[in-house]
Amino acid sequence: MNETLHPALLPLGLRDLLPPSAGVEAEAVGRLMAVLASHGYDRVKPPLVEFEENLLTGAGAAMATATFRMMDPISQRMIGVRADMTPQVARIATTRLLKSPRPLRLSYAGQALRVKGSQIRSERQVGQVGAELIGSDEPSADVEVVALAAEALGSLGIAGLSVDLTLPTLVPALCAAFGIVGEEADAVRAALDHKDAAAVAASGGAAAEVLGKLLSAAGPAKPALAALAQLDLPPEAAAERESLETVVRQLEAAMPDLAVTIDPIENRGFEYHTGISFTLFAKGVRGELGRGGRYRAGSGKGEPATGFTLYTDTVVRALPPQEPAKRVYIPVASDDTVAKKLRTQGWVTVAGLAPVTDAENEARRLQCSHVLSGGTAKPV
Template sequence: MTGLLPEGFHDRLPPAADAAARLEGRVLGVARLYGYEQVDPPLAEFADELGSRLKAGGLRDAVRFVDPVSQRTLAIRPDLTAQVGRIAATRMGHHPRPVRLSYAGAVMKLSASELNPQRAMRQIGCELVGLDTVAAATEVVRVAIEALQAAGVTGLAVDFTLPDLVDRLVGDTLDTETLALLRERLDAKDAGGVAAIDPRYLPLIEAAGPFDAAMARLRAIDAGKALGSRLDGLAEIAASIEGQAALTLDPTERHGFEFQSWLGFSIFSTGIRGEIGRGGSYTIVHDGGREEPAVGFSLFADPILDTGVGTDARRRLFLPLGIPPEVGARLRGEGWVTVAALEVDDTPEAQLCSHVWQDGKARAL
């Protein structure tokens, strides 16, 4: 069979490929207006360097191969965030902080998951490096929502989480192994398992749902005010996008947020299965071990595009053979997509045109 692709790979044809370009352009356009400048890291780099920055899972998801030039192992990126962190820590380490960076590009996974059969995907995002304050996180969340709205994505919902919540509440009252088990059982909403460790943490399972109600329950649990500043900051972030997205809170959710620090969030859209974006606060490790705070988000283009978002109806103007070039130039300047006949028997239907230039006017077909 000719044209067969490996499992998990696909071609994106017209007009879907045009829609992908528009999606990236609109997202990055909003980011640019907020001061986020685009970087474009290479598809592959040395595996050991990339692996040191891929915190969640390391190189487990990366396709690796031996470089015939250097004879060293290279890895194709399974995630772009780690590369942006490398650029911020090395090539742009001298840049005044915070530094705002945006990106868009392909990523590739070694194997697909049960929920997502794709191995080659598009990722778009922004990273604010040097701060992970409430103000920085508020900006990042607002950019993500405004960018999706500009791209035509509707029915948005944001689910917040506090990845270090359990650690702050527990303090040093549990050993490392028991703490890890408690996190796992809270994440799985295993009430029986949580009760077997310490029933005082059972209310955390119930402190999830619509944002305001969940926040009230969480504040009631925080009798010792160990989470006071965290909860106040989260409330401020949520208030900044109130009315633009449905807001929920799942304070003990850790799946996919293993490397986040105090804040994490997932973005969803009505009619799209699974999350379309994820973000939060984290740290970037510099040479020598110094850690630098950062906050950012990544959007997953493929599930958005699969719904047809951004796939506008073709508006193509057919120019019959013999139309002067200056006419086509003028029409393109007016915003038309022109398709010129190159043979006598060419037709607008064959060129998938919606209009034809006839008697000095664009006529709809």
């Protein structure tokens, strides 16, 4: 069994990005980061690999099963390759930047690695662009991050954007109030995750009625809020509902064109979130563009924080079709200043290295749209 490995074969879930995709992705990341920077989110750059202990504490614990680990031969401790950058940024905020004034706004872009992909997305290396707002529990902070994520995606021309708001703490609060624990709570959770109304009714016990109403409340923001307002919730859950109302109201004022839906029971992937959370979708695009929400930054009780992460591979899939750049072939020994001038005007110039008999043909062979001839770019 010594099969020769094909030189192009990569391990599952990893890939080469080729032209033009690699360029498109890099440009999209640059534009997203520019929007974040313009709102005062300063960039940080954590390392690829960290001590496992630090990487997987607090909000990072959710990524424990997704993290590649190895032993660091120098410190003889376990180290992990980041599977998500948010815990790293939270660590930076609560350690090295502990003395920086709050609210602290940080942004980041980089690659993360996961031991396996999901059933519908096999990618194991995922590009992330994100922003974290640390040190404020005001609803205006929630509004800011949702609006910022939407603005950043909007700046790329992504159409049909919608944001789904959720309260991951609502169901646990209800279960606790109705005394649903252990396996019973797991069964309720599984039924809610699949939006299986029949199973919710069967496993919900005393909470079945209110959970059923929560289930059917999901949908566009206005009717969903109205339905939520009808519910008789325990005090803790009622407080959550109130802050959700505030956030939706402020968000609608800030971004009237953004489609907002509410799903009060969405929980998957939000296990470590502690308040209003959200997922970003675009119509017709498979998968999520990004997600975010409230968590506690740092170990122990931590600081209130919220933020979001965008997944660059999905973001790129959602981009409108790109206009290919104008490319002009510059035959060897052409006037250098002309090429320079064309570049300043936004052209891409491709220099000939040796004389050719048919410059137009050569331009086409090198996938140029134009050729420099007589001092101007002529279409080929």
